[in-house]
Amino acid sequence: xxxxxxxxxxxxxxxxxxxxxxxxxxxxxxxxxxxxxxxxxxxxxxxxxxxxxxxxxxxxxxxxxxxxxxxxxxxxxxxxxxxxxxxxxxxxxxxxxxxxxxxxxxxxxxxxxxxxxxxxxxx
DNA sequence: GGATTGACCTAAT
DNA sequence: AATTAGGCCAATC
Numbered sequence: 342x343x344x345x346x347x348x349x350x351x352x353x354x355x356x357x358x359x360x361x362x363x364x365x366x367x368x369x370x371x372x373x374x375x376x377x378x379x380x381x382x383x384x385x386x387x388x389x390x391x392x393x394x395x396x397x398x399x400x401x402x403x404x405x406x407x408x409x410x411x412x413x414x415x416x417x418x419x420x421x422x423x424x425x426x427x428x429x430x431x432x433x434x435x436x437x438x439x440x441x442x443x444x445x446x447x448x449x450x451x452x453x454x455x456x457x458x459x460x461x462x463x464x
Numbered sequence: 465g466g467a468t469t470g471a472c473c474t475a476a477t
Numbered sequence: 478a479a480t481t482a483g484g485c486c487a488a489t490c
Contacts, residue, residue, distance in 0.1 A: 345485095345486065345487090346486085346487085363472085363473090364471070364472050364473080365472065365473050365474085368472080368473080368485080369473095373484095373485060373486085374473080374474085374485090375472090375473070375474075375483085375484050375485045376472090376473095376484080376485040376486065377472040377473050377474090377485080378470065378471090378472045378473075378484080378485060378486080379470095379472090379485055379486045379487070380471085380472075380485095380486095381470070381471040381472055382469095382470060382471075382472095382486070382487060382488080383471095383486085383487085384471055385470075385471065385487095385488090386487090386488090387471095394471080397471075398471085399471075399472060399473090400472075400473065404471090405471050405472080406471030407471085408471080409471060
């Protein structure tokens with residue numbers, strides 16, 4: 342696992358309940374503004390960890406990663422439980438629930454983030 | 465070990 | 478305004 346992934350996980354874990362974030366926002370916050378895709382990839386493996394991956398959506402507020410959850414509406418259901426209205430994989434009030442890490446977190450706090458070593462992961 | 469592919473985003477046509 | 482191309486890091490083939 343790279344440090345980049347750990348930073349991504351750290352940020353995602355800091356997303357408050359009832360809030361969502363976009364891949365790009367996280368990527369930009371971490372310094373690599375163009376690695377939004379990598380953030381998504383990081384999330385792919387995050388389902389084994391204590392990472393609320395359901396709070397990460399794409400820039401349009403679309404639940405692009407819902408397929409990777411069990412069932413078809415699990416992600417939507419999780420968000421709805423936190424008070425986020427979702428309709429047809431689309432968050433209704435995105436800007437209302439949007440949480441920008443750069444507004445609440447300090448990048449320097451993530452330079453010494455403790456790497457999280459997943460157990461269900463191959464060596 | 466090279467090539468392809470992702471839960472994406474931005475910039476240039 | 479809509480489509481295409483490029484880039485990022487890691488994993489899979």
